[in-house]
Amino acid sequence: MTPSARVQAAIDLLDLIIAAAREGGAAADTLIARWFAERRFAGSKDRRAIRDLVYAAIRRSGERPVNGRAAMVGLAREDHAVAALFDGSGYGPAPIATDEPGQAASAIPVWLVERLSPLVGAQERDALVERAPLDLRVNRLKGDRAAVLAGLEGAQSTPHAPDGVRLAENLQIEQSDVWKDGLVEVQDEGSQLLALACAAAPDMIAVDLCAGAGGKTLALAAAMANRGRLIASDTVRDRLRRLEPRAARAGATIVETRLLDDGREAAAFADIAGAADLVLIDAPCSGTGTWRRNPEARWRLTPERLQRLVSLQSRLIDIGGGLVRPGGALIYAVCSLLADEGAAQVAAFLDRNRGWRAVAPLTEVGRSDGAGILLTPGHDRTDGFFVARLIKP
Ligand SMILES: C[S@@+](CC[C@H](N)C(=O)[O-])C[C@H]1O[C@@H](n2cnc3c(N)ncnc32)[C@H](O)[C@@H]1O
Numbered sequence: 595m596t597p598s599a600r601v602q603a604a605i606d607l608l609d610l611i612i613a614a615a616r617e618g619g620a621a622a623d624t625l626i627a628r629w630f631a632e633r634r635f636a637g638s639k640d641r642r643a644i645r646d647l648v649y650a651a652i653r654r655s656g657e658r659p660v661n662g663r664a665a666m667v668g669l670a671r672e673d674h675a676v677a678a679l680f681d682g683s684g685y686g687p688a689p690i691a692t693d694e695p696g697q698a699a700s701a702i703p704v705w706l707v708e709r710l711s712p713l714v715g716a717q718e719r720d721a722l723v724e725r726a727p728l729d730l731r732v733n734r735l736k737g738d739r740a741a742v743l744a745g746l747e748g749a750q751s752t753p754h755a756p757d758g759v760r761l762a763e764n765l766q767i768e769q770s771d772v773w774k775d776g777l778v779e780v781q782d783e784g785s786q787l788l789a790l791a792c793a794a795a796p797d798m799i800a801v802d803l804c805a806g807a808g809g810k811t812l813a814l815a816a817a818m819a820n821r822g823r824l825i826a827s828d829t830v831r832d833r834l835r836r837l838e839p840r841a842a843r844a845g846a847t848i849v850e851t852r853l854l855d856d857g858r859e860a861a862a863f864a865d866i867a868g869a870a871d872l873v874l875i876d877a878p879c880s881g882t883g884t885w886r887r888n889p890e891a892r893w894r895l896t897p898e899r900l901q902r903l904v905s906l907q908s909r910l911i912d913i914g915g916g917l918v919r920p921g922g923a924l925i926y927a928v929c930s931l932l933a934d935e936g937a938a939q940v941a942a943f944l945d946r947n948r949g950w951r952a953v954a955p956l957t958e959v960g961r962s963d964g965a966g967i968l969l970t971p972g973h974d975r976t977d978g979f980f981v982a983r984l985i986k987p
Contacts, residue, residue: 598686608662718972883978936980937964
């Protein structure tokens with residue numbers, strides 16, 4: 595493909611991604627993979643170049659652009675090399691008219707700015723959409739970090755998490771023996787720190803209430819040295835199904851899965867009520883802390899969706915509280931930087947549940963945010979998380 599044809603291809607893909615974001619369709623990565631599967635003529639260099647153009651346009655557009663061309667014209671206004679490819683040649687895009695509107699650059703949709711935690715100042719907003727590194731967690735059930743570092747060229751320890759490894763770019767980890775043998779899991783350092791905030795230990799009864807495909811569950815199983823009970827639940831069957839082979843690969847034998855009915859979660863835990871040493875609520879949220887990995891998620895969130903999430907979080911934190919034994923810990927976390935989902939959610943829980951107390955979930959990383967702490971890409975070089983550790987009276 596010619597360089598100009600690649601720009602037009604990126605515009606076509608952005609049209610699909612914008613429509614999907616508006617209508618609740620597939621994620622950008624899925625759409626891109628499908629698009630290339632139907633266009634075998636695009637070689638690997640074409641694919642990389644088109645993908646880079648698409649993501650460069652997405653990252654600089656906090657608001658959802660009207661269409662792919664506006665998104666790419668916005669990029670071209672900042673990048674002369676891209677602008678020069680709007681040349682009207684062959685399969686390339688038509689030249690840009692002097693008064694043609696391009697998408698303005700911004701990191702955050704305007705309606706969300708005032709909802710961010712006050713800790714996320716203007717100077718760190720661009721970091722929310724920068725490219726994220728690829729981190730691994732070394733699985734202590736199978737080995738240690740020194741051995742993994744020795745086997746992966748260019749890999750380094752992550753700054754904070756004791757089992758974290760940061761990979762050099764373009765390393766295909768899922769082809770490596772360390773991954774196939776279950777010695778490592780792909781997990782951002784922020785998620786690893788959140789699992790550490792649980793302070794899981796052998797012989798505990800632990801519940802990972804919103805386990806999804808089990809990223810945190812596997813970290814908890816390793817911290818528990820495969821001793822005790824670890825119940826991983828979720829309302830989505832497919833996610834829990836994906837946990838099973840991952841647990842097998844990691845050698846995490848204590849994981850029990852429990853499929854929940856939305857609205858009847860507590861009933862599924864009648865046997866654990868008031869008995870768990872540790873309950874983790876890694877709650878469904880806006881994902882505003884993970885824009886580095888899903889920058890087009892900014893185009894999907896609406897005030898109505900956010901309100902539904904806040905209500906669900908408030909219901910889940912109460913359900914989790916009911917499972918904890920006296921003196922046990924409830925860990926509430928969201929990969930969000932919005933105050934309503936983090937500090938305000940925990941303040942409301944503490945108001946409704948007198949006698950519970952918050953303790954510092956982590957030290958030496960993050961910043962205090964209400965009763966919990968906030969990790970941010972700008973301050974901590976991790977995905978954004980709010981996490982609080984609450985002790986039952
Ligand atoms: C942030 S994700 C969890 C990610 C997961 N802990 C991990 O480390 O990979 C939130 C999860 O909550 C689940 N969820 C949504 N509603 C729920 C409910 N009512 N009860 C339990 N889980 C729920 C979602 O299906 C989703 O998997």
